Amino acid sequence: MTARPILTAAEMRDAERRSGQPERDMVERAGLALATAIARFTGPLRTLVVAGPGNNGADGMVAARHLAAAGWDVAVAVAGQSRPGSVAAELRADWPGHLADPAAAAPATLVVDALFGTGFARPLDDALMAAVLPLWSAARLRVAADLPSGVDADTGAVLSDLPAAHLTIAFGALKPAHRLQPAAGRCGRVAVADIGVEVGSTLTELPRPRVHPPTAQSHKYSRGMVAVVAGAMPGAAALAASAAARAGAGYVLQLMAGGALDTHPHAIMRRIVSADAVAEQLDDDRIGAVLVGPGLGRDADARRRLDAALLSGKPLVIDGDALALLTPSRLSRHPGSILTPHDGEFRRLFGDLPGSKVDRARAAAARTGCTLLLKGADSVVADPDGRAAILPPASPWLATAGTGDVLAGIVAARRAAGDTPFDAAAAGAWLHADAADRVGPGLIADDLLTHLGPR
Numbered sequence: 010m011t012a013r014p015i016l017t018a019a020e021m022r023d024a025e026r027r028s029g030q031p032e033r034d035m036v037e038r039a040g041l042a043l044a045t046a047i048a049r050f051t052g053p054l055r056t057l058v059v060a061g062p063g064n065n066g067a068d069g070m071v072a073a074r075h076l077a078a079a080g081w082d083v084a085v086a087v088a089g090q091s092r093p094g095s096v097a098a099e100l101r102a103d104w105p106g107h108l109a110d111p112a113a114a115a116p117a118t119l120v121v122d123a124l125f126g127t128g129f130a131r132p133l134d135d136a137l138m139a140a141v142l143p144l145w146s147a148a149r150l151r152v153a154a155d156l157p158s159g160v161d162a163d164t165g166a167v168l169s170d171l172p173a174a175h176l177t178i179a180f181g182a183l184k185p186a187h188r189l190q191p192a193a194g195r196c197g198r199v200a201v202a203d204i205g206v207e208v209g210s211t212l213t214e215l216p217r218p219r220v221h222p223p224t225a226q227s228h229k230y231s232r233g234m235v236a237v238v239a240g241a242m243p244g245a246a247a248l249a250a251s252a253a254a255r256a257g258a259g260y261v262l263q264l265m266a267g268g269a270l271d272t273h274p275h276a277i278m279r280r281i282v283s284a285d286a287v288a289e290q291l292d293d294d295r296i297g298a299v300l301v302g303p304g305l306g307r308d309a310d311a312r313r314r315l316d317a318a319l320l321s322g323k324p325l326v327i328d329g330d331a332l333a334l335l336t337p338s339r340l341s342r343h344p345g346s347i348l349t350p351h352d353g354e355f356r357r358l359f360g361d362l363p364g365s366k367v368d369r370a371r372a373a374a375a376r377t378g379c380t381l382l383l384k385g386a387d388s389v390v391a392d393p394d395g396r397a398a399i400l401p402p403a404s405p406w407l408a409t410a411g412t413g414d415v416l417a418g419i420v421a422a423r424r425a426a427g428d429t430p431f432d433a434a435a436a437g438a439w440l441h442a443d444a445a446d447r448v449g450p451g452l453i454a455d456d457l458l459t460h461l462g463p464r
């Protein structure tokens with residue numbers, strides 16, 4: 010499946026310029042798409058379009074015209090002065106009805122937020138905020154043109170705290186704010202409308218991965234062998250090892266420091282080995298990926314097990330405790346590895362990097378030469394080559410202990426099966442979220458294991 014591009018505000022403006030189309034034509038297309046989407050989403054409702062001074066407002070004015078022509082009861086409120094001669098100014102002059110001040114506008118059942126889109130970079134001023142907040146709150150349905158006003162298109166920051174939209178119509182392409190939190194949580198359902206602008210980007214939405222079922226020629230080793238280097242906490246490692254097996258690894262070897270060998274599932278090969286023996290166990294050409302971190306611990310013994318994993322020369326997935334024991338410069342000596350930190354682990358390793366979550370993941374990938382899977386409610390995968398992808402919103406029920414271990418196991422299985430680091434991390438994140446959807450509310454990490462098969 011092709012991945013949908015995600016464009017920053019500047020990239021979108023570039024794409025619009027390169028398309029060579031008159032601004033008015035694009036605004037007309039965007040406004041028509043907005044009106045069409047609204048009409049599809051709901052029947053005729055008393056509607057208030059709140060239009061800003063720029064092209065986002067212009068899109069709203071066009072949508073208002075179409076809805077009014079279709080017989081809807083539409084009022085328009087305008088904020089700010091449009092630049093004389095601009096498309097927005099033309100459209101305001103053409104509006105046959107009254108253009109209210111937002112502070113004086115009557116609330117309506119449906120409010121169309123066409124205040125600001127990609128041109129927005131600072132909080133709404135206090136007077137405007139005071140005027141629109143009651144309008145947003147009173148509406149039963151809120152539809153945003155391109156972006157909910159008050160969010161930063163590129164970082165996903167919420168700069169002005171307005172009630173979330175129920176529907177957002179993104180023009181031409183997704184922007185980072187449609188997928189990065191907290192802004193993504195303000196968008197409601199997101200639909201992308203084609204406005205005739207060709208778009209492409211190194212940042213995409215993370216697509217459904219291809220799943221390769223075994224064939225008549227497959228055998229357990231050809232499907233990929235994963236070794237999990239664990240330590241003091243066998244539970245976390247067992248979750249990761251089981252996930253690797255369920256995600257398609259033909260053979261999973263779990264190296265432990267202690268604990269019970271006779272635990273479920275029996276399909277996992279478990280061995281209790283001293284730290285000195287880990288290197289020897291990993292000296293096996295059939296091993297396609299080594300996962301180190303889940304259940305490793307952080308003591309001196311854990312460090313020796315980690316050293317053996319790093320020196321194995323095998324493709325690595327580095328998670329949890331292993332990330333706590335490493336530094337960026339040490340990681341940079343193992344380029345091509347996959348790192349799967351959550352925000353806390355990331356900050357400990359790389360500090361407070363500037364920019365969006367995508368910028369931060371990219372910077373860490375560039376610094377280490379490793380692929381980053383930066384987890385959270387808006388997981389980001391970033392490759393040292395600059396490619397990056399954002400996972401569509403996943404089930405918040407994933408916020409429970411052990412789900413990260415399961416994710417690391419899936420990623421390791423995909424890596425052992427021959428995926429590139431970027432593809433393995435992306436596929437792992439997607440399949441993990443898909444399993445969570447299938448489990449539904451109340452999930453615990455163990456539940457994910459039985460929902461990892463292809464569908």
Ligand SMILES: NC(=O)C1=CN([C@@H]2O[C@H](COP(=O)(O)OP(=O)(O)OC[C@H]3O[C@@H](n4cnc5c(N)ncnc54)[C@H](OP(=O)(O)O)[C@@H]3O)[C@@H](O)[C@H]2O)[C@@H](O)CC1
Nearest residue numbers: 035036039062063064065125126127128129131132133155
């Ligand atoms: N470009 C194209 O061809 C197409 C673009 N399209 C549409 O245009 C949108 C982008 O349009 P845009 O660039 O005009 O910016 P927009 O989001 O309307 O806001 C800019 C205006 O708001 C002002 N302003 C900003 N923040 C403010 C604040 N806090 N408080 C007060 N004022 C503030 C800002 O003022 P300034 O910062 O210049 O002082 C400026 O006047 C995009 O999201 C999509 O909907 C589509 O129709 C397809 C064709």
Ligand SMILES: Nc1ncnc2c1ncn2[C@@H]1O[C@H](COP(=O)(O)OP(=O)(O)O)[C@@H](O)[C@H]1O
Nearest residue numbers: 351384385386404405407408410411412413414
């Ligand atoms: N609010 C949330 N919404 C969606 N996914 C989440 C949320 N919180 C956490 N996750 C996902 O759950 C997993 C948690 O992993 P991690 O923090 O490593 O937990 P653990 O170490 O307990 O396994 C990650 O895949 C993360 O992306």
Ligand SMILES: [K+]
Nearest residue numbers: 122125154156
């Ligand atoms: K808007």
